[in-house]
Amino acid sequence: MTKVFGGGTDVVRALDGVSLGIQENEFFTLLGPSGCGKTTLLRLIAGFEQPSGGEILLDGASLTHLPPFRRPVNTVFQSYALFPHMTVIDNIAFGLEMRGLSKTETADHVAEMLDLVKLSDLGKRKPGQLSGGQQQRVALARALANHPRVLLLDEPLSALDLKLRKEMQIELKRIHRDTGITFIFVTHDQGEALTMSDRIAVMNAGHVLQVGSPTEIYEHPTSHFVADFIGETNFLEGEVVARDGASAKVRLSSGVERQASAPKDAAAAGRVSLAIRPERVTLSQSRQTGALNGRVETMVYFGTDTNYHLRLEDGRAFMVRLQNHEGAQAPFATGDEVAVEIADHALQVLRD
Amino acid sequence: MADTAHRTPRALDLKYQPGFTSVAMLCFFVLYAPIAVLVFFSFNANRSVTRWTEFSLDWYVRALANEGIQNAAVTSLEVAVFATVFATSIATAAALATTRVARYRGMTAAYTVINMPLMVPEIVTAVATLSFFALLRTTLGINFGLGNVMIAHTVFCIPFAYLPIRARLENMDLTLEQAAADLYATPWRTFRRVTLPLLVPGVIAGAMLAFIISLDDVIITMMVAGPGQTTLPIYILGQIRRGVTPEVNAVSTILLAVSILFVTLFFLLGRRRT
Ligand SMILES: Nc1ncnc2c1ncn2[C@@H]1O[C@H](COP(=O)(O)OP(=O)(O)O)[C@@H](O)[C@H]1O
Ligand SMILES: [Mg+2]
Numbered sequence: 001m002t003k004v005f006g007g008g009t010d011v012v013r014a015l016d017g018v019s020l021g022i023q024e025n026e027f028f029t030l031l032g033p034s035g036c037g038k039t040t041l042l043r044l045i046a047g048f049e050q051p052s053g054g055e056i057l058l059d060g061a062s063l064t065h066l067p068p069f070r071r072p073v074n075t076v077f078q079s080y081a082l083f084p085h086m087t088v089i090d091n092i093a094f095g096l097e098m099r100g101l102s103k104t105e106t107a108d109h110v111a112e113m114l115d116l117v118k119l120s121d122l123g124k125r126k127p128g129q130l131s132g133g134q135q136q137r138v139a140l141a142r143a144l145a146n147h148p149r150v151l152l153l154d155e156p157l158s159a160l161d162l163k164l165r166k167e168m169q170i171e172l173k174r175i176h177r178d179t180g181i182t183f184i185f186v187t188h189d190q191g192e193a194l195t196m197s198d199r200i201a202v203m204n205a206g207h208v209l210q211v212g213s214p215t216e217i218y219e220h221p222t223s224h225f226v227a228d229f230i231g232e233t234n235f236l237e238g239e240v241v242a243r244d245g246a247s248a249k250v251r252l253s254s255g256v257e258r259q260a261s262a263p264k265d266a267a268a269a270g271r272v273s274l275a276i277r278p279e280r281v282t283l284s285q286s287r288q289t290g291a292l293n294g295r296v297e298t299m300v301y302f303g304t305d306t307n308y309h310l311r312l313e314d315g316r317a318f319m320v321r322l323q324n325h326e327g328a329q330a331p332f333a334t335g336d337e338v339a340v341e342i343a344d345h346a347l348q349v350l351r352d
Numbered sequence: 353m354a355d356t357a358h359r360t361p362r363a364l365d366l367k368y369q370p371g372f373t374s375v376a377m378l379c380f381f382v383l384y385a386p387i388a389v390l391v392f393f394s395f396n397a398n399r400s401v402t403r404w405t406e407f408s409l410d411w412y413v414r415a416l417a418n419e420g421i422q423n424a425a426v427t428s429l430e431v432a433v434f435a436t437v438f439a440t441s442i443a444t445a446a447a448l449a450t451t452r453v454a455r456y457r458g459m460t461a462a463y464t465v466i467n468m469p470l471m472v473p474e475i476v477t478a479v480a481t482l483s484f485f486a487l488l489r490t491t492l493g494i495n496f497g498l499g500n501v502m503i504a505h506t507v508f509c510i511p512f513a514y515l516p517i518r519a520r521l522e523n524m525d526l527t528l529e530q531a532a533a534d535l536y537a538t539p540w541r542t543f544r545r546v547t548l549p550l551l552v553p554g555v556i557a558g559a560m561l562a563f564i565i566s567l568d569d570v571i572i573t574m575m576v577a578g579p580g581q582t583t584l585p586i587y588i589l590g591q592i593r594r595g596v597t598p599e600v601n602a603v604s605t606i607l608l609a610v611s612i613l614f615v616t617l618f619f620l621l622g623r624r625r626t
Contacts, residue, residue: 046530046534047533048530048533048534067533068530068533068534069533069534069535069536069537069538070536073534074534074535075530075531075534077527077530077531079525079527081525081527081528081530081531082531083528083531083532083546084528084550085549085550094532094535094537094545095535095536098535098536098537098538098541099536142535143534143535146535146536
């Protein structure tokens with residue numbers, strides 16, 4: 001799928017050769033920084049934009065040239081887009097009415113939806129009389145009332161405050177489970193994506209960089225961008241000395257050799273970038289020959305964990321996260337000379 | 353109002369600048385004093401419009417019984433209602449076509465062309481309209497009678513009706529219509545169920561403006577209207593040539609009352625809808 005906006009010298013390639021397969025009943029998330037093309041992709045699926053190239057298939061049949069009102073797909077808009085002149089009930093009933101359901105069927109569905117989003121008492125209100133969180137639920141109910149094949153959600157939680165957002169995340173998961181509808185969820189919040197999704201597609205600048213389960217994305221990022229965008233990461237340089245399918249033996253600048261995970265299309269030999277999560281390493285007192293040696297510059301206490309910001313011998317910054325244990329003294333102090341110990345399979349080889 | 357008063361420090365608030373009240377009062381005086389005088393003398397028992405003797409409703413009785421005034425009032429209403437209905441419908445369509453669609457070549461040009469009549473001196477429009485209808489009559493033998501006046505009014509009312517409708521549309525969130533389409537509404541049903549209901553206050557404001565503009569017009573009407581097609585303003589103008597009498601004041605006051613009534617009515621209606 002490709003989508004180009006504008007013409008002449010003023011061309012934006014909002015999507016550039018994106019290809020995705022989404023499973024039935026999946027909670028699928030599009031994750032990426034602002035402007036990477038997430039909304040554009042959603043609008044193409046909903047039918048508000050026409051692709052410059054490519055096709056959208058649902059159960060093997062093309063949706064590409066159907067107008068939005070013929071697609072079995074519903075959207076929860078970022079701004080909610082509730083009809084301000086209609087009550088909550090009329091908003092939820094709108095799609096059912098348009099599809100020609102009878103009055104009694106419509107009323108039943110609406111009642112069921114109000115129940116699902118826990119708004120049964122507020123059916124007679126207008127959207128202007130609801131809080132942001134309540135409007136959000138109405139938007140969700142209005143889209144779900146039609147039992148779409150796919151529900152599209154464009155950053156639905158971004159306007160809510162933190163506490164409400166956490167609650168709605170749990171709600172959304174429950175609703176996804178209860179309805180069995182395929183969700184395509186857009187967010188720029190990596191934490192939200194990791195906690196909610198069955199699979200995540202990480203996007204940047206109109207490209208999909210990696211698709212995988214939250215664990216795959218977090219544990220085995222294949223590119224520099226994904227490793228950096230999701231969670232906290234240390235980057236190291238290394239050299240591939242042997243390659244065997246999804247794993248590679250790499251030699252670090254200090255000389256130690258470790259087994260690392262490697263994406264299939266990563267370089268089979270030569271110098272590579274490596275990523276390692278701060279919680280996947282341990283520290284030991286005093287320098288050791290052949291290890292990554294450094295000095296503790298700052299410590300940041302987080303309750304459950306403490307982050308140790310190190311300066312390595314080669315001048316690079318490196319972060320280590322250690323879990324705190326009850327009553328125990330912090331094992332290291334600012335200024336301590338330490339060695340970073342890396343286990344096999346903690347390193348990830350990157351494509352770029 | 354109350355909110356801004358709370359937030360703006362007194363020193364910066366225009367209301368507390370020295371002389372604000374006197375300037376405001378002077379403006380109101382200049383605006384409304386002549387009208388107040390006109391209304392005042394319409395209740396004068398005397399024939400003079402400058403010297404008060406005593407209160408009387410005689411001039412109203414005479415004005416309402418005057419067949420010339422009655423006919424003129426009916427003509428005015430016929431023309432104004434016709435012009436309002438058609439100008440507002442056309443303006444609504446034009447506003448939709450210049451806001452509710454993907455940008456197209458010539459969109460700005462269309463916008464300018466629609467608003468141009470507001471900038472053209474009315475006498476030019478009047479002469480042009482006169483020549484146009486004369487041409488129709490002499491070459492094709494077509495003369496719609498009062499219809500000529502109605503058509504002329506419809507045309508010059510369109511840009512006035514267009515402005516508030518367009519303003520309303522521009523403030524309306526496009527995603528509402530996308531949401532309707534997303535919920536299986538065809539373009540027509542989206543228009544009927546979402547766009548139009550939300551547009552109503554704009555349409556009402558546009559219609560109100562068109563109605564008042566039509567009711568009030570002199571120059572174009574004078575050029576286009578044939579014998580026996582006298583509207584109220586034209587009638588009043590004719591009477592004044594023979595000297596201002598309190599009867600003219602009375603008719604003017606009635607016209608004023610009708611305008612105020614309409615403005616109030618439309619205003620209340622518009623407020624209830626939003
Ligand atoms: N209608 C449009 N016209 C021109 N450029 C657009 C349009 N819609 C989106 N874009 C551009 O396409 C890119 C992707 O936008 P979008 O899909 O909204 O990103 P995201 O939702 O990931 O923040 C951006 O550079 C944006 O400026
Ligand atoms: Mg977006």
